[in-house]
Amino acid sequence: MADRALRQPAPDPAPAVVAAAPEFGTYRLEQLGDSQCRFPCSSHGTAHRFCGRPAVHHNPDKPAVWCLEHQAVVFTPKPVIAARKLGRG
Numbered sequence: 510m511a512d513r514a515l516r517q518p519a520p521d522p523a524p525a526v527v528a529a530a531p532e533f534g535t536y537r538l539e540q541l542g543d544s545q546c547r548f549p550c551s552s553h554g555t556a557h558r559f560c561g562r563p564a565v566h567h568n569p570d571k572p573a574v575w576c577l578e579h580q581a582v583v584f585t586p587k588p589v590i591a592a593r594k595l596g597r598g
């Protein structure tokens with residue numbers, strides 16, 4: 510009986526715990542990498558959450574900071590700026 514127990518296979522090792530990446534829009538600042546969008550998606554008091562999607566370059570001389578979606582929010586297109594200057598925006 511005891512002999513049989515010794516031949517049983519060892520239990521599977523516990524699966525490695527890998528921290529899942531946060532969902533987009535729920536990143537904390539310290540979780541953002543160099544090429545992830547830093548657009549603030551929500552704030553509750555001092556708890557700010559950022560986009561975290563892959564950032565795209567809008568200027569090759571500057572670091573990528575915003576994803577495509579938020580780049581459109583952060584930067585006003587030149588035609589809109591021109592229209593505002595003319596009082597039509």
Ligand SMILES: [Zn+2]
Nearest residue numbers: 546560576579
């Ligand atoms: Zn973004």
